[in-house]
Amino acid sequence: MERGAPLFPEARKRHRVYRGLSERQERTFNWIAGVVLLLFAAGWVGAITETRRQEAAELRRQAGSGAHAPVTAATPTQQITKAILSPRAPKAAYINDAMLAFLAPLRGQSGKVRFTTQAPGAPIVSQTPRGATAVLSQGGSEISSSFTAPSNPGVYELAVKMDQATRSISDFSVITLVPFSQKHAGKIGLYYLGSWPFERRGKPKTPAYASPNGFIQVTQQNADTYASVHFRLRDFVTKDQPNVWPKYLLLNPKLLDKLELTIQELQAAGVRVDHLQIMSGFRTPNYNVTGGNTAGRANLSRHMYGDACDVFIDNNRDGMTDDVNGDGRVDARDAQVVADAVERVERKYPSLVGGIGVYSACCGHGPFTHIDVRGYRARWRGTGNG
Numbered sequence: 001m002e003r004g005a006p007l008f009p010e011a012r013k014r015h016r017v018y019r020g021l022s023e024r025q026e027r028t029f030n031w032i033a034g035v036v037l038l039l040f041a042a043g044w045v046g047a048i049t050e051t052r053r054q055e056a057a058e059l060r061r062q063a064g065s066g067a068h069a070p071v072t073a074a075t076p077t078q079q080i081t082k083a084i085l086s087p088r089a090p091k092a093a094y095i096n097d098a099m100l101a102f103l104a105p106l107r108g109q110s111g112k113v114r115f116t117t118q119a120p121g122a123p124i125v126s127q128t129p130r131g132a133t134a135v136l137s138q139g140g141s142e143i144s145s146s147f148t149a150p151s152n153p154g155v156y157e158l159a160v161k162m163d164q165a166t167r168s169i170s171d172f173s174v175i176t177l178v179p180f181s182q183k184h185a186g187k188i189g190l191y192y193l194g195s196w197p198f199e200r201r202g203k204p205k206t207p208a209y210a211s212p213n214g215f216i217q218v219t220q221q222n223a224d225t226y227a228s229v230h231f232r233l234r235d236f237v238t239k240d241q242p243n244v245w246p247k248y249l250l251l252n253p254k255l256l257d258k259l260e261l262t263i264q265e266l267q268a269a270g271v272r273v274d275h276l277q278i279m280s281g282f283r284t285p286n287y288n289v290t291g292g293n294t295a296g297r298a299n300l301s302r303h304m305y306g307d308a309c310d311v312f313i314d315n316n317r318d319g320m321t322d323d324v325n326g327d328g329r330v331d332a333r334d335a336q337v338v339a340d341a342v343e344r345v346e347r348k349y350p351s352l353v354g355g356i357g358v359y360s361a362c363c364g365h366g367p368f369t370h371i372d373v374r375g376y377r378a379r380w381r382g383t384g385n386g
Contacts (some may be wrong), residue, residue, distance in 0.1 A: 095160060095167040102128055103160075103169070108257030109349050110264065112229040115173045116253060118149035119214055124174055135159035135166065136174060153178040153214075155222045173225055177214030178248065186286065188215070190244050194286030197300055208375055209300060215248035228256040230263060236281030236309065240291050250282050250306025254373040258345060258352045259311070262371065265341040266313075271324060274315040279368050280385060281309045302355065303386075308372035310359070310386045313338065321366035332360045332381070335367040342371055353377055357386045
């Protein structure tokens with residue numbers, strides 16, 4: 001026996017797991033926790049067993065009916081859609097992105113379009129989930145609770161409501177058009193538009209050249225509304241009558257979609273695009289004939305229909321085309337880089353087919369590229385204005 005060792009050493013104190021509980025209370029707690037875990041495991045096994053039983057019953061039912069097609073699992077999208085549209089679906093506590101999938105077509109192939117235009121009272125979307133309603137507001141005041149364009153022209157904020165949940169769509173606008181019938185003597189109010197080519201005579205060769213249904217009313221208050229991630233309404237208004245408000249604009253969402261896809265295509269090819277300048281967007285018929293430099297403008301220019309624009313890359317924002325291809329010169333080859341990207345976009349997205357024109361420097365401006373979504377392929381080179 002070691003010198004100084006106690007004859008009856010103290011029992012070593014047990015490590016406490018739950019501070020504040022006596023040893024007896026701790027044992028009781030552990031026993032209850034074990035029972036809960038066993039019940040949970042039993043429930044889990046039971047759920048798996050029931051699922052397998054139902055699958056086996058379905059297979060027997062199909063075998064009895066002579067059906068030989070294999071049972072395939074629904075895709076996640078189908079499951080979500082079915083859950084949302086089911087009348088037995090639980091009330092929404094919040095609205096996630098999957099619930100807003102019905103708005104996706106309005107954002108285009110790029111997913112970057114931020115507006116839709118509709119005539120007064122026209123449906124905004126073709127189909128909505130069961131129980132979903134819209135909340136259209138302007139200046140903080142609720143205007144409508146349905147997925148139809150309000151009767152008064154203007155730019156409206158959109159929110160979606162499902163049961164008790166409401167989600168604001170902060171990056172998307174619904175725009176009610178001013179009907180074409182509001183134009184008298186070539187004007188709406190003080191804003192001069194002129195007459196469209198087939199407005200008073202003949203029949204257009206295709207519906208694409210028919211007179212428009214209506215106009216976006218652009219005010220000083222809404223001019224900075226984003227039409228897509230990179231572009232605003234003010235980028236496309238006709239460059240005349242600077243002091244006349246409101247202005248009136250035609251703008252096809254497909255054009256914005258094509259522009260956004262072109263930026264993506266350029267960037268994917270390693271081309272720096274900090275700023276794609278809209279040199280010319282919508283042109284009223286009056287301006288198309290008489291405004292600014294009219295050299296090279298077509299009498300049936302797609303600019304008059306809101307589905308065309310002239311663009312150039314201007315990363316340093318000096319108002320001139322950059323040396324895009326890095327050859328030390330600024331010429332039509334830089335505009336061709338953009339045109340080539342547009343070609344690739346059209347091959348990937350045939351629904352956005354249209355015109356592509358490459359223009360050399362002329363008359364106080366640098367080279368640029370014309371882009372439109374006229375619905376059929378057209379290609380040309382020129383000088384002047386597209």
